[in-house]
Amino acid sequence: MAIIYDEKAKCITLHTKNSSYQMKIGNLDYLIHLYYGPRMPDSDLSWQIRQYDRGFSGNPYRSRHERTFSLDAQPQEFPTQQQGDFRIGSIDVMNADGSRCFNGLVKDVSISEGKYRLLTLPASFASDKDTVHSLRITLEDEYSHVQAILQYGVFEQADIITRSVTVKNGGRQPIHLHKIMSVCLDFLNGSDMDIVNFPGRYGQERQVERQPLTHHVHKIRSGRGISSHQQNPFVALTDRTVTEESGSCYGFSLMYSGSFLAEVELDQYDQVRLVMGINDRLFSYAVEAGEDFDTPAVLMTYTDSGLTGMSHIYHDFFRNNLNRSRFVKDVKRPVLLNTWEAAFFDFDDVKLVEIARAAKKMGVEMIVMDDGWFGKRDDDNSGLGDWYVNEDKIKCGLKSLVEQVNAKGLKFGIWMEPEMVNEDSDLYRAHPDWAFAMPGRTPARARNQLVLDLSRQEVVDYLYGCIAKVLSENNIEYLKWDMNRSLSDVYSAVLPASRQGEVLHRFMLGLYGLMERVTKDFPDVLIEGCSGGGARFDAGILCYSPQIWCSDDTDPIHRLSIQYGTSFGYPVSTVGAHVSASPNHQTGRTTPFNTRGVTAMAGTFGYELDPAKLSLEEKNMIREQLGIFREHYDLIQDGFYYRLTGLGEEPYMAWEFASEDRNEALLSVVVKDIQPNQTLINIRLKGLDPDGLYKLTEESKKYMVHNMMYPDIEARREYYKGDALMNAGYTFPMVFGDYPAMQLHFSRVD
Ligand code: GLA
Numbered sequence: 059m060a061i062i063y064d065e066k067a068k069c070i071t072l073h074t075k076n077s078s079y080q081m082k083i084g085n086l087d088y089l090i091h092l093y094y095g096p097r098m099p100d101s102d103l104s105w106q107i108r109q110y111d112r113g114f115s116g117n118p119y120r121s122r123h124e125r126t127f128s129l130d131a132q133p134q135e136f137p138t139q140q141q142g143d144f145r146i147g148s149i150d151v152m153n154a155d156g157s158r159c160f161n162g163l164v165k166d167v168s169i170s171e172g173k174y175r176l177l178t179l180p181a182s183f184a185s186d187k188d189t190v191h192s193l194r195i196t197l198e199d200e201y202s203h204v205q206a207i208l209q210y211g212v213f214e215q216a217d218i219i220t221r222s223v224t225v226k227n228g229g230r231q232p233i234h235l236h237k238i239m240s241v242c243l244d245f246l247n248g249s250d251m252d253i254v255n256f257p258g259r260y261g262q263e264r265q266v267e268r269q270p271l272t273h274h275v276h277k278i279r280s281g282r283g284i285s286s287h288q289q290n291p292f293v294a295l296t297d298r299t300v301t302e303e304s305g306s307c308y309g310f311s312l313m314y315s316g317s318f319l320a321e322v323e324l325d326q327y328d329q330v331r332l333v334m335g336i337n338d339r340l341f342s343y344a345v346e347a348g349e350d351f352d353t354p355a356v357l358m359t360y361t362d363s364g365l366t367g368m369s370h371i372y373h374d375f376f377r378n379n380l381n382r383s384r385f386v387k388d389v390k391r392p393v394l395l396n397t398w399e400a401a402f403f404d405f406d407d408v409k410l411v412e413i414a415r416a417a418k419k420m421g422v423e424m425i426v427m428d429d430g431w432f433g434k435r436d437d438d439n440s441g442l443g444d445w446y447v448n449e450d451k452i453k454c455g456l457k458s459l460v461e462q463v464n465a466k467g468l469k470f471g472i473w474m475e476p477e478m479v480n481e482d483s484d485l486y487r488a489h490p491d492w493a494f495a496m497p498g499r500t501p502a503r504a505r506n507q508l509v510l511d512l513s514r515q516e517v518v519d520y521l522y523g524c525i526a527k528v529l530s531e532n533n534i535e536y537l538k539w540d541m542n543r544s545l546s547d548v549y550s551a552v553l554p555a556s557r558q559g560e561v562l563h564r565f566m567l568g569l570y571g572l573m574e575r576v577t578k579d580f581p582d583v584l585i586e587g588c589s590g591g592g593a594r595f596d597a598g599i600l601c602y603s604p605q606i607w608c609s610d611d612t613d614p615i616h617r618l619s620i621q622y623g624t625s626f627g628y629p630v631s632t633v634g635a636h637v638s639a640s641p642n643h644q645t646g647r648t649t650p651f652n653t654r655g656v657t658a659m660a661g662t663f664g665y666e667l668d669p670a671k672l673s674l675e676e677k678n679m680i681r682e683q684l685g686i687f688r689e690h691y692d693l694i695q696d697g698f699y700y701r702l703t704g705l706g707e708e709p710y711m712a713w714e715f716a717s718e719d720r721n722e723a724l725l726s727v728v729v730k731d732i733q734p735n736q737t738l739i740n741i742r743l744k745g746l747d748p749d750g751l752y753k754l755t756e757e758s759k760k761y762m763v764h765n766m767m768y769p770d771i772e773a774r775r776e777y778y779k780g781d782a783l784m785n786a787g788y789t790f791p792m793v794f795g796d797y798p799a800m801q802l803h804f805s806r807v808d
Contacts, residue, residue, distance in 0.1 A: 635661025
């Protein structure tokens with residue numbers, strides 16, 4: 059049983075395949091956290107908490123004269139507010155009488171089969187591989203009758219525990235939430251822990267940072283109304299000595315795409331507390347008497363198999379338990395050519411059909427018409443909001459264009475940015491109050507656009523109508539759902555002054571409601587999320603879009619570190635990656651076509667260039683790349699992904715896909731900095747059968763010939779033992795030229 063409630067000991071233990079999590083209804087009915095770590099028997103671990111009189115750490119009144127029980131030092135599941143715990147908190151609620159206090163004591167515990175549901179927020183679900191149980195613990199403040207209902211979903215096989223909180227106002231007056239965190243996890247000793255997070259900027263998302271916890275509050279957050287380029291709602295706490303292969307890792311992935319907050323505090327007693335949830339900045343939410351407020355869920359995991367072990371848990375979970383689209387498992391995603399870097403705003407129907415004709419010849423399966431096809435959109439100053447075709451460009455009309463592309467044997471995909479509006483648009487002229495702006499003030503523009511107020515149902519309904527019309531009237535099989543600015547001037551024209559603090563979160567509820575409707579009504583449309591590249595790359599949006607455009611930076615050398623960082627929390631099947639033109643549009647760097655292909659194959663794979671500008675050799679290489687990608691599609695999308703190098707001193711990066719049955723592996727290496735008289739590249743592979751005999755397949759030899767100084771020597775050796783490849787490693791001959799890349803496929807023969 060995954061959830062055990064020992065009523066006598068008042069202990070509740072959750073078990074997944076490799077982890078256990080324990081809490082206890084402790085002194086005075088506070089819910090104490092006892093343990094999260096390697097799987098253990100159910101026995102009560104409360105003996106590890108020692109009580110003593112701690113100076114300047116007060117005691118609940120009901121302890122009477124007993125001075126040893128201090129909430130300031132107790133590990134808790136949901137810390138109280140203003141009851142003597144001065145660490146970072148999980149709730150800040152203002153009661154009707156103006157008091158800011160919540161003293162939650164356990165009232166009820168219930169266990170059920172299956173996964174609990176959150177009605178308005180993205181949710182994970184049980185897959186056929188898993189059994190899921192849910193636990194609900196109700197904490198109540200006896201004075202205000204406010205309840206915090208802690209909900210846990212235990213995915214036993216997946217090694218994931220989800221947690222979210224529902225606040226129920228059982229009082230007679232409204233209350234105001236100023237902070238409400240989805241998760242709180244306390245550790246008795248964290249002085250040797252590191253925090254790993256993923257900061258970045260536009261075009262450089264999800265770089266990896268790792269630092270020791272010190273005695274202050276580490277804050278990782280986005281206040282931009284999107285999960286952001288600058289931080290990501292995924293963090294890990296690890297042993298200081300953790301490596302890719304071994305050591306303890308705790309992962310926390312928030313299923314939310316708006317402003318978020320993760321705080322980690324190393325306290326005066328070297329205990330650690332982590333909280334994570336909706337950012338409390340600009341947040342204040344009124345909960346009327348009898349109403350509920352749900353927080354988004356956090357996906358927690360524990361593993362002692364190092365950073366790779368943690369990543370594999372999330373990769374699997376995201377492939378099985380997050381998104382019901384048939385494109386996640388059942389249907390292969392088409393290889394597409396996107397028109398953005400091919401033409402930017404400069405295209406018409408004739409040019410698109412021409413691109414389609416050339417793309418078909420190269421073996422591409424879908425054309426995606428990016429920004430610029432609608433309204434009066436000739437640059438980024440106008441048109442957003444007017445989701446009808448720009449007849450100056452698409453003279454034949456959208457339906458005919460789609461038909462012409464289909465007639466060439468290609469599928470058709472389209473770009474939309476539903477949440478935005480330009481002032482120069484029919485929509486804005488008709489409904490200026492649908493855009494965020496503060497009374498009497500002019501709103502900040504970004505990319506010359508404003509943000510629509512999705513907290514209003516009429517706005518959401520209007521957008522649904524626009525999207526549904528485009529998708530139902532035309533044979534469109536893919537939607538790139540973009541979002542190209544951060545939210546400012548957050549103010550809704552229809553909410554009273556006292557409720558303006560709700561707008562950011564209501565915007566998210568509006569967005570999720572819209573995505574839910576679109577995905578339900580158009581299940582055959584593949585949605586790719588996007589936000590100026592990867593500013594909304596999170597477990598929330600991935601419930602609706604199986605893939606997300608990872609970054610606007612398509613320079614394959616920069617992409618290496620972006621895709622490397624992204625891989626810690628997200629599988630390759632979610633990473634939108636394309637081969638673009640060289641010199642690169644973002645950096646001006648020139649790289650080989652092959653290198654661009656190898657890098658984009660650590661993602662969904664596609665092209666973002668004008669076929670008319672390709673040489674014959676490049677066109678041939680596309681055919682070759684498509685052959686390789688299609689042959690290894692399952693291995694790339696579903697195999698175990700291994701990071702074989704870090705961001706250290708090596709002048710190259712290497713990664714590998716290995717099949718679950720250990721029958722094959724695809725090893726990729728990209729050289730970032732070519733050196734004379736070089737140290738040879740030696741890579742130890744992972745995930746093979748030590749006793750297996752592996753053959754270097756034919757296609758791999760081509761890479762030798764392309765990039766190596768001594769192809770003839772290398773071509774002679776073809777068979778390798780699995781243990782030799784994993785322990786001694788594969789040593790490449792000397793490589794040569796600008797940014798060479800190699801992709802070797804090993805197939806088991808014995
Ligand atoms: C964003 C996206 C790009 C492209 C442009 C179009 O920047 O990330 O891929 O779609 O918008 O304006």
